[in-house]
Amino acid sequence: MTADKLLSLLHGVKRTGPGRYVSLCPAHEDKHPSLAIRELEDGRVLLHDFAGCATSDVLAAVGLTLEDLFPEQHAASGSAKERRPFYAVDILRCVAFEALVCSIAATNLAQGVPLSESDRKRLLVAASRLQAATEIYDE
Structure with a gap:
C-alpha cells in the first residue's frame, strides 16, 4: 500500500x-x-x-x-543498512511535548491538585514515550 x-x-x-x-x-x-x-x-x-x-x-x-x-516483500535486496525512520528534530519535538505534559502534572501535584485518573494515565503515556525516545538510537 x-x-x-x-x-x-x-x-x-x-x-x-x-x-x-x-x-x-x-x-x-x-x-x-x-x-x-x-x-x-x-x-x-x-x-x-x-x-x-x-x-x-x-x-x-x-x-x-x-x-x-508495509510494501509487499520482494526478493531479498542485500544487506543495505536501514535508515532511521525519524529525524532527530522530530524526536526532540515529541520529547518536548511529553516533557510539557510531565511538567504540568508535576506543577499540579506541587500545588496539591490531585491527578484525575485520565491525567494519571496520560502521565504514564508521557513517561513511556520519553523512555521510548531514548531507545530509538540505541544499538
Whole structure:
C-alpha cells in the first residue's frame, strides 16, 4: 500500500513536507489535525497520533491493518543498512511535548491538585514515550 491510499481514506489532509502529511484522526473526534503520516523511501508508511490513539485503532477506523503499512516483500535486496525512520528534530519535538505534559502534572501535584485518573494515565503515556525516545538510537 502507498501513503496515497491511506490519505484518500482520511479527512483534512495537509502536506507538511516531502512524503509527510497531517490529518484529522479517524479514531476520535478530532477538531485539529493530530495524525502525522510519513511515507519512507522503501514504501513503509509511518503513523503517529499526537492525541494518543493507537496505530491499530487509527487503521481499524478506515478499514486497514498494520500489514497495510508495509510494501509487499520482494526478493531479498542485500544487506543495505536501514535508515532511521525519524529525524532527530522530530524526536526532540515529541520529547518536548511529553516533557510539557510531565511538567504540568508535576506543577499540579506541587500545588496539591490531585491527578484525575485520565491525567494519571496520560502521565504514564508521557513517561513511556520519553523512555521510548531514548531507545530509538540505541544499538
